[in-house]
Amino acid sequence: MTAMLRLMGVLLCSIFAAAEVMPMADFDLQKMAGKWYMIGIATNSQWFVSHKANMNMGTATLTPTAGGDLDLAYANANSDGTCWRMTHLAKKTDTPGRFTFHSQRWNNDNDMRVVDARYDEFALVHTIKTKDGVSEVLNKLYGRSTNLSPDLIEKFTQFSLGNGILADNIAILPPKGECADA
Helix, strand or coil: CHHHHHHHHHHHHHHHHHCCCCCCCCCCHHHHCEEEEEEEEEECCHHHHHHHHHCCCCEEEEEECCCCCEEEEEEEECCCCCEEEEEEEEEECCCCCEEEEEECCCCEEEEEEEEEEECCCEEEEEEEEEECCEEEEEEEEEECCCCCCHHHHHHHHHHHHHCCCCHHHEEECCCCCCCCCC
């Protein structure tokens, strides 16, 4: 019986993960511009499971391009005072709020959708990362400040659970200071 319940759980997670998540209606690229704090991250990816205990809140600077693409610049303070940085150019698609990019660092293809936002407060981003034919879901909760309301944290948690992410793999990241502008 226990084995059957586990199998049912795996099947349900697979169904949720495969469900199409659409970008928000009335997406406004220009309002996404600026500095965001990465408040939460959720994924069943093994790299996350292995490293989540050491993760902390970083920043993302989003810059719309003249052509409608989105420059993504991430920065995270390391415990030794150095900064980890990563950048991507997310290319627009025919669907507003949906972007694609290839990560050279992780050698994966990314299909990113802004699924909800109040541009002066939060953004919820859903990304499907594919490498060697295997896809994984990564959800991020961004905030304009380091603190978001419990209702928004719960919204992120429920959205992630609905995407088949295990509760143990949903993290609200602690602040740890910021990197100086490069």
